[in-house]
Amino acid sequence: DTAVSQTPKYLVTQMGNDKSIKCEQNLGHDTMYWYKQDSKKFLKIMFSYNNKELIINETVPNRFSPKSPDKAHLNLHINSLELGDSAVYFCASSQGSFGAGYFGPGTRLTVT
Amino acid sequence: AQSVTQPDIHITVSEGASLELRCNYSYGATPYLFWYVQSPGQGLQLLLKYFSGDTLVQGIKGFEAEFKRSQSSFNLRKPSVHWSDAAEYFCAVGARSGGSNYKLTFGKGTLLTVNP
Numbered sequence: 001d002t003a004v005s006q007t008p009k010y011l012v013t014q015m016g017n018d019k020s021i022k023c024e025q026n027l028g029h030d031t032m033y034w035y036k037q038d039s040k041k042f043l044k045i046m047f048s049y050n051n052k053e054l055i056i057n058e059t060v061p062n063r064f065s066p067k068s069p070d071k072a073h074l075n076l077h078i079n080s081l082e083l084g085d086s087a088v089y090f091c092a093s094s095q096g097s098f099g100a101g102y103f104g105p106g107t108r109l110t111v112t
Numbered sequence: 113a114q115s116v117t118q119p120d121i122h123i124t125v126s127e128g129a130s131l132e133l134r135c136n137y138s139y140g141a142t143p144y145l146f147w148y149v150q151s152p153g154q155g156l157q158l159l160l161k162y163f164s165g166d167t168l169v170q171g172i173k174g175f176e177a178e179f180k181r182s183q184s185s186f187n188l189r190k191p192s193v194h195w196s197d198a199a200e201y202f203c204a205v206g207a208r209s210g211g212s213n214y215k216l217t218f219g220k221g222t223l224l225t226v227n228p
Contacts, residue, residue, distance in 0.1 A: 041200060043156075050213065055209075055211075055213045056210075056215050098163075099144060099204070099214045103156040103157070106155050
């Protein structure tokens with residue numbers, strides 16, 4: 001059983017397009033996160049939701065919009081993709097909003 | 113603002129040798145501390161975490177870490193490394209970000225190579 005799953009695993013798209021990444025967790029956790037890992041493997045928090053409520057919103061371009069339809073799902077929509085958006089995006093979840101616990105496998109986004 | 117330093121970018125050890133990965137943090141209050149491991153092309157797996165209590169924390173895969181407040185350190189150790197331990201290791205500090213919410217700040221990682 002996959003605890004935190006993401007789709008798609010790979011995403012290749014052109015500049016200017018709009019794309020979404022989906023995340024689901026089956027752990028019953030109340031908090032979910034999006035992290036971005038750049039080409040140098042540096043990880044940075046983007047957003048965090050607790051019980052569907054946005055609780056952390058880091059300095060991220062407003063082209064990025066998270067949506068949490070329920071506690072088990074957290075999606076990330078990106079408008080007008082830019083070359084600099086190329087990265088691996090990780091979803092994570094935890095019980096309690098202490099930062100993160102379980103990570104998904106990641107979505108490698110490549111913008112050409 | 114909180115920060116995490118992993119002084120060693122790359123460490124090479126022989127299989128069966130002991131391992132210590134260093135992590136220093138900067139945070140004004142008592143931190144939550146974590147170690148994660150990332151194998152190539154994979155997500156992050158939580159090895160262990162420290163919230164409070166006993167400063168020696170046991171984790172999965174035979175790893176342990178010791179919280180030393182006086183040194184602002186949370187070093188990861190393993191007595192005997194296996195070839196399958198080769199991976200990237202990340203230390204992270206959880207710091208308060210409004211109310212009772214925390215966010216993780218990660219170090220830049222230490223790449224572990226294991227020689228046969």
